Amino acid sequence: MVTYLVIIASISTWQSNIFNYQLLVQVLFLFVVLIYGYKSIVKQGKIPQSVIIFSQDGKWLETVSGEQVSWQVSPQSRATRLVLFINIVSPLTPQKSQWRLIYKDQVNEQYFRRLCRVIIFQQQNATRII
Known part of the structure; x- marks a missing residue:
């Protein structure tokens, strides 16, 4: 949402009368950004947790x-x-993997630290195997 606000502020602060039909172009860009931003915010709200x-x-x-x-x-x-980069692999098909980014403010301190311990534990186990 902050990104869309920055884009809107940027478009609305263009210097006036730089080219012909500038006001029309600005209004058109603002309209497109507002619609796209609204759709992405609504779409984000529908994603199941x-x-x-x-x-x-x-x-x-x-x-x-x-x-x-x-x-x-x-x-x-x-x-x-501030961020955990978690790579998770399917135990059934090791070729299938996903990356998850977890920011520190997304979860409480206890869960963030627990996830850090899991990552460290996995790294230590990998070095023991090698």
């Missing part, structure tokens, strides 16, 4: 709309102070 259960050893169970999908946190996952 998933429930995720994970264990210290990296098992990741995700429930979306009553369906359960099992994943395994891979050693390629990384943790920073």
